[in-house]
Amino acid sequence: xxxxxxxxxxxxxxxxxxxxxxxxxxxxxxxxxxxxxxxxxxxxxxxxxxxxxxxxxxxxxxxxxxxxxxxxxxxxxxxxxxxxxxxxxxxxxxxxxxxxxxxxxxxxxxxxxxxxxxxxxxxxxxxxxxxxxxxxxxxxxxxxxxxxxxxxxxxxxxxxxxxxxxxxxxxxxxxxxxxxxxxxxxxxxxxxxxxxxxxxxxxxxxxxxxxxxxxxxxxxxxxxxxxxxxxxxxxxxxxxxxxxxxxxxxxxxxxxxxxxxxxxxxxxxxxxxxxxxxxxxxxxxxxxxxxxxxxxxxxxxxxxxxxxxxxxxxxxxxxxx
Amino acid sequence: xxxxxxxxxxxxxxxxxxxxxxxxxxxxxxxxxxxxxxxxxxxxxxxxxxxxxxxxxxxxxxxxxxxxxxxxxxxxxxxxxxxxxxxxxxxxxxxxxxxxxxxxxxxxxxxxxxxxxxxxxxxxxxxxxxxxxxxxxxxxxxxxxxxxxxxxxxxxxxxxxxxxxxxxxxxxxxxxxxxxxxxxxxxxxxxxxxxxxxxxxxxxxxxxxxxxxxxxxxxxxxxxxxxxxxxxxxxxxxxxxxxxxxxxxxxxxxxxxxxxxxxxxxxxxxxxxxxxxxxxxxxxxxxxxxxxxxxxxxxxxxxxxxxxxxxxxxxxxxxxxxxxxxxxxxxxxxxxxxxxxxxxxxxxxxxxxxxxxxxxxxxxxxxxxxxxxxxxxxxxxxxxxxxxxxxxxxxxxxxxxxxxxxxxxxxxxxxxxxxxxxxxxxxxxxxxxxxxxxxxxxxxxxxxxxx
Numbered sequence: 001x002x003x004x005x006x007x008x009x010x011x012x013x014x015x016x017x018x019x020x021x022x023x024x025x026x027x028x029x030x031x032x033x034x035x036x037x038x039x040x041x042x043x044x045x046x047x048x049x050x051x052x053x054x055x056x057x058x059x060x061x062x063x064x065x066x067x068x069x070x071x072x073x074x075x076x077x078x079x080x081x082x083x084x085x086x087x088x089x090x091x092x093x094x095x096x097x098x099x100x101x102x103x104x105x106x107x108x109x110x111x112x113x114x115x116x117x118x119x120x121x122x123x124x125x126x127x128x129x130x131x132x133x134x135x136x137x138x139x140x141x142x143x144x145x146x147x148x149x150x151x152x153x154x155x156x157x158x159x160x161x162x163x164x165x166x167x168x169x170x171x172x173x174x175x176x177x178x179x180x181x182x183x184x185x186x187x188x189x190x191x192x193x194x195x196x197x198x199x200x201x202x203x204x205x206x207x208x209x210x211x212x213x214x215x216x217x218x219x220x221x222x223x224x225x226x227x228x229x230x231x232x233x234x235x236x237x238x239x240x241x242x243x244x245x246x247x248x249x250x251x252x253x254x255x256x257x258x259x260x261x262x263x264x265x266x267x268x269x270x271x272x273x274x275x276x277x278x279x280x281x282x283x284x285x286x287x288x289x290x291x292x293x294x295x296x297x298x299x300x301x302x303x304x305x306x307x308x309x310x311x312x313x314x315x316x317x318x319x320x321x
Numbered sequence: 322x323x324x325x326x327x328x329x330x331x332x333x334x335x336x337x338x339x340x341x342x343x344x345x346x347x348x349x350x351x352x353x354x355x356x357x358x359x360x361x362x363x364x365x366x367x368x369x370x371x372x373x374x375x376x377x378x379x380x381x382x383x384x385x386x387x388x389x390x391x392x393x394x395x396x397x398x399x400x401x402x403x404x405x406x407x408x409x410x411x412x413x414x415x416x417x418x419x420x421x422x423x424x425x426x427x428x429x430x431x432x433x434x435x436x437x438x439x440x441x442x443x444x445x446x447x448x449x450x451x452x453x454x455x456x457x458x459x460x461x462x463x464x465x466x467x468x469x470x471x472x473x474x475x476x477x478x479x480x481x482x483x484x485x486x487x488x489x490x491x492x493x494x495x496x497x498x499x500x501x502x503x504x505x506x507x508x509x510x511x512x513x514x515x516x517x518x519x520x521x522x523x524x525x526x527x528x529x530x531x532x533x534x535x536x537x538x539x540x541x542x543x544x545x546x547x548x549x550x551x552x553x554x555x556x557x558x559x560x561x562x563x564x565x566x567x568x569x570x571x572x573x574x575x576x577x578x579x580x581x582x583x584x585x586x587x588x589x590x591x592x593x594x595x596x597x598x599x600x601x602x603x604x605x606x607x608x609x610x611x612x613x614x615x616x617x618x619x620x621x622x623x624x625x626x627x628x629x630x631x632x633x634x635x636x637x638x639x640x641x642x643x644x645x646x647x648x649x650x651x652x653x654x655x656x657x658x659x660x661x662x663x664x665x666x667x668x669x670x671x672x673x674x675x676x677x678x679x680x681x682x683x684x685x686x687x688x689x690x691x692x693x694x695x696x697x698x699x700x701x702x703x704x705x706x707x708x709x710x711x712x713x714x715x716x717x718x719x720x721x722x723x724x725x726x727x728x729x730x731x732x733x734x735x736x737x738x739x740x741x742x743x744x745x746x747x748x749x750x751x752x753x754x755x756x757x758x759x760x761x762x763x764x765x766x767x768x769x770x771x772x
Contacts, residue, residue, distance in 0.1 A: 064366045066547040127431025158471035159464040166463030211573040216692060244431055248363030248547025253574055271430060274516050
């Protein structure tokens, strides 16, 4: 699968190669695995017995992968209770424990065909990768046969509108936009009107990045949601929180704050193609069984993957051969 | 941003406060707490280990044993270790090169390079009186160049136009050349976000670096970064001769462990903190002050500096006189205070720097947002000068008029007047008992009281 030669830029190997989906995902997560999985495997095989030393080393590795203190303790607790006798058994138990935590979160986004437009509101802190995710998501939905419209709700950051428009052109989908500085709720309003009039299947609404501690900006987000809700009481049907995989335990605070403001219904974890990332998903899954919809594994337009728990654990901790 | 770390450390230290002697055992207990606090603050594991060892080594030394108060001694040790870890003092930008001095920004996607470029341009123009040219070598992210062009306009920097069809190295070289011709002091080159494992992109930034020979190569990193901060910082440090670090998004509730990790791994000073979305929200980083902020000792020095920059000295002197006389603090003064607080970046920014602020419950802090300040100012604006001087005359019909004028309910006028009454009392006490006493008396009443 070429796990150890992942040095090419994502863009260059986008075009349909024959590696297959799992292979490619696994390939993209190679760095993560090298960080956590490989070291774990070496570590476990280096120990002749299951003892406190082994548990401590594993604790350090999990903590070092952003799994967080709570989830790490829970995982270690589960394996200890399972009373593994050999390091191999220990490894199997570890895989099982990770899967048990993350499995309930693997709930893909399903676009109901009865609802038109199906409204997806995208939120997150600055620099999480919202606009890029929307570009990739639009591409995915288009290739699944949905008609898509984008709304440039980030009216704060300079040139954010242009950035989304570029993605619109690439995907051949209309972008509803006003100028920078316009009221984001008004953009959402116009987009809802246009999407309804043109009967598009999916409307994706971008929002400005905001730190979850900025009360004023979180209120603005509430307002956008309220305005959308005037057209359809159930809209937005999906509130997608975009999180950067590189952030640490602060992801938990982000989730909590955005959730209390606008009711997060799904997560997208971006930039998973770096090193030693992904552990934060376990910390989050441990606290909230929130659906994880997508993961971003590269810069190419195809690099948004549906989150699959088993694949994710496989990619991080490969099954022993 | 270090709130939680600070709280945890204080809690750990509290356990020591009652101890008569510092034993091996109670140090260990405190250090366990410190370790947990640091890990929860996203400080990278190897850095945590080294830090704990450092504190332990310092703590069992003679200085502690000779000390009368073990608790204080340990706080001092942790403080010293933090300062040692983060660097001793603020490192300024070294721009003493033959002009144009080139600053190169590098970092991961979404770390905030473009915004930082604009903030830095503004900082250099306003604080250092330098002419600045900014150029974007980000030909990958859609509209990245546009973003910098717009920002350059708002901060009054010269923008070097580039297009996504050009090569990043060519853009950088041409920008420096142009700046040289037009006699501009500083060139800031914004680059595309890149992953440290992306060989091709890391080669590109090395090529840019070689082409323009910057005096400052700054690594821009999100303060919310997790454990991976060590890997990214290490890779960027290996690829480029970094001269410093800028920590962004430090105005959130991130526990800021990345600051410690990046500093430790690269050995390069953190030069600035990004503390907001606006272009002026860039602060020089002071390790010693940050250390006392982490420990909850407050950052009064920064506060004083900030006050000197923004506060009208004459006004402040008058107010101080009034207060020491113990009377005459009226709504006009109150409004001046509120306005000055707004100028200094709002309540949240002030609270971060006050000693003991870490002990204020989160729920109370949440109530003290800046909208409240603006609303209070609006209420006072709707009063007549006489009402401001003698609030006692504000009765029923005046209240209704003020409420209508400022767009609030009468209840809010009542609440505001009550708060003001409390403040007047406090000001009187301040006149007699000094600041420390006031801080103590405020603690119970903070929710709602605007500072």
